[in-house]
Amino acid sequence: MTDxxxxxxxxxxxxxxxxxxxFLAFNRRLIREKPLGAVGGAVFLLFLLAGALADxxxxxxxxxxxxxxxxxxxxxxHWFGTDHLGRDVFSRILMGAQLSMIxxxxxxxxxxVVSIVLGVLSGYLGGRIDMLIQRFVDAWMTFxxxxxxxxxxxxxxxxxxxxxxxxxxxxxxxxxxxxRGAVISVRENMYTHAAQSMGATTWHILRxxxxxxxxxxxxxxxxxxxxxxxxxxxxxxxLGLGVPPPAPTWGGMLSDSGRSYLxxxxxxxxxxxxxxxxxxxxxxxxxxxxxxxxDPRMRGSR
Amino acid sequence: xxxxxxDQTAPLLEIEDLSVAFRTERGLVRAVDGAxxxxxxxxxxxxxxxxGSGKSVTALSILGLxxxxxxxxxxxxxxxxxxxxxxxxxxxxxxxxxxxxxxFQEPMSSLNPVLTIGRQVAEPIRLHQGRSWPxxxxxxxxxxxxxxxxxxxxxxxxxxxxxxxxMRQRVMIAMALACQPRLIIADEPTTALDVTVQxxxxxxxxxxTRETGAALLLITHDLGVVARYAERVAVMYAGRIVESAxxxxxxxxxxxxxxxxxxxxxxxxxxxxxxRLLTISGQPPDLADLPPGCAFAPRxxxxxxxxxxxxxxxxxxxxxSDRDHRSACHGYP
Numbered sequence: 001m002t003d004x005x006x007x008x009x010x011x012x013x014x015x016x017x018x019x020x021x022x023f024l025a026f027n028r029r030l031i032r033e034k035p036l037g038a039v040g041g042a043v044f045l046l047f048l049l050a051g052a053l054a055d056x057x058x059x060x061x062x063x064x065x066x067x068x069x070x071x072x073x074x075x076x077x078h079w080f081g082t083d084h085l086g087r088d089v090f091s092r093i094l095m096g097a098q099l100s101m102i103x104x105x106x107x108x109x110x111x112x113v114v115s116i117v118l119g120v121l122s123g124y125l126g127g128r129i130d131m132l133i134q135r136f137v138d139a140w141m142t143f144x145x146x147x148x149x150x151x152x153x154x155x156x157x158x159x160x161x162x163x164x165x166x167x168x169x170x171x172x173x174x175x176x177x178x179x180r181g182a183v184i185s186v187r188e189n190m191y192t193h194a195a196q197s198m199g200a201t202t203w204h205i206l207r208x209x210x211x212x213x214x215x216x217x218x219x220x221x222x223x224x225x226x227x228x229x230x231x232x233x234x235x236x237x238x239l240g241l242g243v244p245p246p247a248p249t250w251g252g253m254l255s256d257s258g259r260s261y262l263x264x265x266x267x268x269x270x271x272x273x274x275x276x277x278x279x280x281x282x283x284x285x286x287x288x289x290x291x292x293x294x295d296p297r298m299r300g301s302r
Numbered sequence: 303x304x305x306x307x308x309d310q311t312a313p314l315l316e317i318e319d320l321s322v323a324f325r326t327e328r329g330l331v332r333a334v335d336g337a338x339x340x341x342x343x344x345x346x347x348x349x350x351x352x353x354g355s356g357k358s359v360t361a362l363s364i365l366g367l368x369x370x371x372x373x374x375x376x377x378x379x380x381x382x383x384x385x386x387x388x389x390x391x392x393x394x395x396x397x398x399x400x401x402x403x404x405x406f407q408e409p410m411s412s413l414n415p416v417l418t419i420g421r422q423v424a425e426p427i428r429l430h431q432g433r434s435w436p437x438x439x440x441x442x443x444x445x446x447x448x449x450x451x452x453x454x455x456x457x458x459x460x461x462x463x464x465x466x467x468x469m470r471q472r473v474m475i476a477m478a479l480a481c482q483p484r485l486i487i488a489d490e491p492t493t494a495l496d497v498t499v500q501x502x503x504x505x506x507x508x509x510x511t512r513e514t515g516a517a518l519l520l521i522t523h524d525l526g527v528v529a530r531y532a533e534r535v536a537v538m539y540a541g542r543i544v545e546s547a548x549x550x551x552x553x554x555x556x557x558x559x560x561x562x563x564x565x566x567x568x569x570x571x572x573x574x575x576x577x578r579l580l581t582i583s584g585q586p587p588d589l590a591d592l593p594p595g596c597a598f599a600p601r602x603x604x605x606x607x608x609x610x611x612x613x614x615x616x617x618x619x620x621x622x623s624d625r626d627h628r629s630a631c632h633g634y635p
Contacts, residue, residue, distance in 0.1 A: 127370060190411040197365055197406075198399030198426045198477065208425075212416045 030293060037289020043282035047275070051098035060088035062095055063246055071265045081267040083257040089271050092248040096272060099249050100279065103160060103233045107167035108225035114172025115221060116211075119179025124187055124202075124210060133176070140173050149232070153241045160243055163236065167229050175221050182217040186210050216294045223287025227280035234276055250276050312383070314517050315341040315364070315485055320377035322359050322368065331589045333359040335541040336377075338616060341534075343484065346511065346518040348532035348549070350525065350564070352586050356541040357521045361487050363387075364519075365404060366394045382484070400430040403478040405507075407490040409470035413462040419446075419473055420458030426480045445476040449506060468499035472506065479510060486511060487519045492527070504531050525568050529553060537561050540587050540597035543616055544630045551624035557634045559602045596632065608632045 031038040066086035074081045080089035122133040236242035237251030250272035258269030317339040334356040349357045379386040424438035446454035449472040492500035536546040545558040563582040584601035599609040616630040
């Protein structure tokens, strides 16, 4: 049908201003009802901004060494101290945030798309297609993630695009189970039958009834996948299979200078470690809060 | 009560010898077995029976909405002379919600919780009549007004959870009426509602079908509903139509022991106080394992030898006020 141009809320016939303020109203509710989730969202946004503006705000160059100021503890000039080559840790953390965010958002986005396509096909069409897809997913999930990652990376070589593709497929295929479950429960709802009885096409039912109703699941899937993917990328980089040095990845910083100078200069490990923890925790609580708020059955009366 | 249009009008819906079977783990279960039904334009036909008697399956097969594990074995479903069972998916979609629409049992889950009422009511109008959103919404507001929902304009912007069960069923009726269908199928439309709301909803359905001239196929297990709202009645038992007649004739002179049993088991306000409520003894039969003869024979008070061996055919009954009165019983020739 040709109604794609209709804005989601325009049909309600409400005055325009109401819709323009929806985003603001939603965020007000987030802060009021889910303060922890709001903090999580803010922290994640902070890292996102830090990553986006890393080139501008980083006080030192990425690979600018100063051998006279090696392993300096955090001070006014070097907020997070310096590493064994005299590089500014704060600047490298910022650049690392950029990499983490690029990998995290891109791979989680890809994973979500893969999950939706596989899950919706499998769950809505059912029958033989469902059987085929599910046996494929079963087989896929028998491979341990890490082994698969190591094998693929050693074949195609390390690099951002490869990592995004691999992580996206890996998590996408596993996540399709969750989407499939949600689709099946929505499909059995009376309103999809009712829509069918009104002459709606399969495509229309998928778009209007299935997709909007699995959105809470998809949003949580996407947000938790961001965290998982960032962690996985850090793990790969830690093992030297991620983005190759001298690119400043958090995982690379942990294994490289962090591990070697753990007793002498603990900030070298603490800085990337705490950043990783903070980002993953922040995105997870934010995702949970979104899920709770987006479910219309939990919406309070107006 | 409105009288049905004269008999000579061609039937709007004619179900001939319909059989539907389901593949289950226990083998093939025949949910509908050789059912015949005729519905004339503007008429209200009640399809009565217990749970599992095949009434909902009959209704779903009209619109081709049976699940993947169901198969129509034989029969025809003629709607305005066209066999619905032979239409492809595309043609069927053009009929669904347009010329035939359906109201389901569960008003609480029949509406999509994440879409506004306006979108959902306007949807069939846009789908089948190709209207723009503003036009369709105008029409949706009119429809809500017709089903007696106050402040229809404001209500369009609200979500299903703002509506009570009765109000949601009104919305469903509005959706069903949207394209002025010739036939509305209501599958136990009031079962999930409060008793006080039930009468309002049925009254509304009756009024609106009368105004629009739509025929109504009312599926119910409530004989009280049948008496007040239907012109004709078909009684189903174990997938077969066992009796069909005008409502008046069916109540006055039932010609099947199952119908008699159903009527005897309706509680009465005027009967003797503290009288025991009559029930039909035994259980409804297992569809996967039907007796060879009349399916009602094991529970029938008047059973004789013939009943256990041969399935009785649906044939004209005698001693009744309705010439179209038919029953399938060896005991009432």
